[in-house]
Amino acid sequence: MQQIGRRIIYDTTTGKIIMDSGEMQGSDGDLKERGAISGLAYIDLPYGQDSDKFNRVKSYHVDITTKTVVFDELYDPPVDKDAEIATLQQQLLQSQGVI
Secondary structure (H helix, E strand, C coil), rough: EECCEEEECCCCCCCEEECCCCEEECCCCCCCCCCCCCCCEEECCHHHHHCCHHHHHEEEEEEECCCCCEEEEEECCCCCHEEEHHHHHHHHHHCCCCC
16 A cells, blocks of 8 residues: 655745645555655655644644644544443442442
């Protein structure tokens, strides 16, 4: 399985994201490696890097000094409702002295 990481093109003055290519995967030979871009600032991230954060991102930018992604806001991770109910039931039973 061939995997290509995310390419983020950004403004070199503000760090504002211009384009995010996302990640790609496919059968070997299906994907072409991306070539270098001249005249634009960009960073290439390895496949899977910060994938949890990118799945929950509200806003982010590139720190123009360190050329790293800064996550400004993230949505809360999804909650497993069944696990949350079981935990609350357990706490209720403990507080009532049942267990």
